[in-house]
Amino acid sequence: MKRLLSLILICLPALLWAQGAMRQLQHMHQVRKGETWAAIATRYGVSEQALRQANPDVKTKKDKPRKGELLCIPETCPPPEPPPAPVATVSTSMASLNIGVLLPLEEDSGRGAKMVEFYQGLLMAADSVRRGGTDITIHALHTGSTRASMQQLLSAHKQELQHTQVIFGPVDDEQIEPLNEFCMQHGIRLVMPFAHTRGNANQPLAYTATAPANVSATDAAALVDRVMGNDANYVIVNTSKPDTRGALFTGKLKEQLATRGVAARVLNIDGDDFAYESAFNQTQVNCIVPDNTGIKSLNILCTKLLDFSAEHPQYRLRLVGYPEWNTYTKTLLESFFQLDTYAFCTYYSHPMSDSTVSFGRSFASNFGHPMATSFPCYAMMGFDMGYHFMHGLATQGDTFEDRQGGLNPQPAQHHFTFRQDTEGGGRTNHFVQLVHYSPDQKITLVR
Structure with a gap:
């Protein structure tokens, strides 16, 4: 695996790491109820024909793509017009976001490859949110796997990380405590993407996205x-x-x-x-x-x-x-x-569904190679998790903790239902389905 830079600052629209080259991220749009091909094409300033050609596998019914489908928007189109501001409503949205990603991105191992794919999915989510009018800067750092490496990283990059609204990470249990303390000190939301043996009881802004087995x-x-x-x-x-x-x-x-x-x-x-x-x-x-x-x-x-x-x-x-x-x-x-x-x-995607095929096609277009075959799919996990928090903060601002319902009703793979298990403690994802x-x-x- 090619080694990522130890620090990647990405100011979207993002330039993405892909097989030794940097490529412009292709935009995605999730179809809402009642939307037609023509309406979506008009919103993004592209012809209906070009939009259809970019999504040949998406099924159509009465000139409408199916609700929940992820459409690839041709790269040449300009960003959509932002929706009109609501009348007589106080906005709590955030016009810009600083996001931290602290994962073992440089590991030359199977785990490292999964973390890179998770990060790539998160980048796709960031670009989708950016198209709604929010400026996003991502600070991606390789953490290593030890407590000491996390402490050194936080000390060396305190200046940029202390101003983030949310940090995704870490992977290793022994890195949780120093990162948790840093986030508490600076009022940062900590999203732990993977299950951990240590809880989040002392950090009200901590989110355990993958619930422990029990x-x-x-x-x-x-x-x-x-x-x-x-x-x-x-x-x-x-x-x-x-x-x-x-x-x-x-x-x-x-x-x-x-x-x-x-x-x-x-x-x-x-x-x-x-x-x-x-x-x-x-x-x-x-x-x-x-x-x-x-x-x-x-x-x-x-x-x-x-x-x-x-x-x-x-x-x-x-x-x-x-x-x-x-x-x-x-x-x-x-x-x-x-x-x-x-x-x-707690997560599910059918490998042959239209939405999964469409997502995979967009991923391959963005990064020059297909997603890895795994369950769960780490690219989809990164997209869903990133979209939940970035879209939520962009639209709900500081009221995000109280208004998370329905932020992403049609995720690619992962749903999120966060609840506080103890008063004043962090939140755990309790979503489960059959x-x-x-x-x-x-x-x-x-x-």
Whole structure:
């Protein structure tokens, strides 16, 4: 990997690092309800034909691109006219933003490549926000991985960082404390993109964007219980090799059910037909939850459940499980459909959806290479996180903490629902959803 400069100051419109060359960032527009090709083209000062040619894969219905689609705006167009100022309204928006990005951007490793792609997605978000009339300056710094390297960085670059409104980082746990102290001292919002073992209890402007495993498991258990409803017979499948996430979620689910006096049944995966029939109920939906997230045990369970269903069609079976399952669809998609499967997750993007394809095309145009194939997609993560905070601060200003709802209703991959877990403490993202693979072969998101 080519090494990034230790400090990159980017005053948007941004010039982006891409395969040894700097390229002008192509603009993006997220389609709102009712917008037509002609209206969007007029807004950006480009012909409708050029706009359509730049987005050949976007589906059209009655001369309108689908709501939520990310459109690539041809590079030659001027910025759109800013929306008219509201009448008789006091504006809380920010005309300019200073953003810090403190990540291990120079690591010659798989982690370093992911951080660079996250940063590139964040740059795309910054450019989208800039087109609304906000000037944005980004200070990107390579942090290393130690507490000492973070302290040295903050000391050397205090002048530019102390005036930022938000800093994204760090990655390593031992760097949290010095960065947190710096942000508290200067009243800066600290957005920690990735899950950490240390909390944010002492920093009211700290945001944990990826919830720790125990938090997401608790939230997922509550959502599953609500969606499955009272007409559910829960069956925990003991695979004899529970993994960390499986054991955590099934434990939280048992706790959730206990709050309303319901006990889950337990079934050994290698049990015979009689054992399965004894665990299931003919009058309720049988929600089957294994204690292992892996594909090997899931393959075994799916085979057993499908065989059982063929022999006993009077039982209603429903498989409930984990984020990892969404990566197993190449081999298990048909089984998921047949077993009416629900998989909880905190982020999701369908690799073949129009919006994902459009985003990937824009990324490749901007940076000269395709996004890495990963789940989650780090470019989308950077875009969604960057847009949530930069657009939020640009439009809400200092009222951002109290007015975060609906800032980005159609993200590429990540939603954010931040809540304070303790009074005076930081905020954690509590968003969770279920990906439903229904018997009619549809995939929908349930929240």
